[in-house]
Amino acid sequence: MTTIVVAVKYVPDATADRTFSADNTVDRVGVDGLLSELDEYAVEQALQTIEAGDGEVVVLTVGPEQAADAVRKALQMGADSGIHVTDDAIHGSDAFATSEILAKAIEKVGDFDLLFFGMASTDAGLGVVPTLVAERLGLPAVTFASEITVDGDTVKIRRDGDVATQEIEGTGKLVVSVTDQTGEARYPSFKGIMAAKKKPVEEWSLADLGLDASSVGLDNAWTKVESFEPRPPRTAGEIVTDEGDGGVKLVEFLASKKFV
Known part of the structure; x- marks a missing residue:
C-alpha cells in the first residue's frame, strides 16, 4: 500500500484585508484563513496517485488552532487522515x-512512500520549504512538477520553464512539489464533507516531536519582517475632457508619467 504525506499550510484569505500583527508577523488569527490554493493541487495529485492503486x-x-481548517478541507477532498502540529512556541x-518541524513530524509518521508539497505558499511565496525538508530528511527532491506519473517506486515529472521543458525521474522515497499547472483541484462533495467528520486527526506539540522551543519561534528566526506600512488608499483618477484635443491631452498625461 502506498502512503503519501501531503504538507499543507493555513494562509490568510487573499480576498480578505490581510495585515501584520504588532510583532511584525502575519496576522493569522484576526483574519479569515483557508487551505493554501497551491497546496490544493498537491492534495489533488496525491489523491489521483492513490486512486490508481x-x-x-x-x-x-x-x-495555530485555526490551521485545523486546512486539514479539514483536505479531508473533505478525500484525504484519509490528518496531523496538526500546534504549539504556542511555533509562532513567528x-x-x-x-x-x-515538518521534518520531525514526518519522521514521527514513520513509513511513507512519497511526500507532496505545493510549489509555494500563497502568503510568503518563498518556495524553499520542500527542498529544505528534503535536505533534512536526506531525500531527493523533484520540484515544480507540471505533470506527475507514478509507476511503482518510479516518479516522473514534467517541469515547464519559460524557455524549455524538462523531464525528471526519481526512484524510492521522494519529495515532490507541484505547480498550479497540474490540473484543477476537486471540490469537496457533500459525501466527502460528511465523511471528513469521522476521519482521524492527531494533534502534536513540539514535545511530541522531541523539539525544544529554543529552536523555533520569532526570537530564533533567521528571517524577519523589520517594518511594514499599509498600502496607500487609491487616489481619485484624473478626468480629461475631450474638447477636440483629447488625444493630445492623453499623450501628454502618459508622457508625464513616463509611460511613453
Whole structure:
C-alpha cells in the first residue's frame, strides 16, 4: 500500500484585508484563513496517485488552532487522515524552523512512500520549504512538477520553464512539489464533507516531536519582517475632457508619467 504525506499550510484569505500583527508577523488569527490554493493541487495529485492503486493520503500542517481548517478541507477532498502540529512556541517561525518541524513530524509518521508539497505558499511565496525538508530528511527532491506519473517506486515529472521543458525521474522515497499547472483541484462533495467528520486527526506539540522551543519561534528566526506600512488608499483618477484635443491631452498625461 502506498502512503503519501501531503504538507499543507493555513494562509490568510487573499480576498480578505490581510495585515501584520504588532510583532511584525502575519496576522493569522484576526483574519479569515483557508487551505493554501497551491497546496490544493498537491492534495489533488496525491489523491489521483492513490486512486490508481491501493494507498492512503495523510495531510500534515503546522500552525495555530485555526490551521485545523486546512486539514479539514483536505479531508473533505478525500484525504484519509490528518496531523496538526500546534504549539504556542511555533509562532513567528520562519521557513527554516518550519522545515525542521515538518521534518520531525514526518519522521514521527514513520513509513511513507512519497511526500507532496505545493510549489509555494500563497502568503510568503518563498518556495524553499520542500527542498529544505528534503535536505533534512536526506531525500531527493523533484520540484515544480507540471505533470506527475507514478509507476511503482518510479516518479516522473514534467517541469515547464519559460524557455524549455524538462523531464525528471526519481526512484524510492521522494519529495515532490507541484505547480498550479497540474490540473484543477476537486471540490469537496457533500459525501466527502460528511465523511471528513469521522476521519482521524492527531494533534502534536513540539514535545511530541522531541523539539525544544529554543529552536523555533520569532526570537530564533533567521528571517524577519523589520517594518511594514499599509498600502496607500487609491487616489481619485484624473478626468480629461475631450474638447477636440483629447488625444493630445492623453499623450501628454502618459508622457508625464513616463509611460511613453
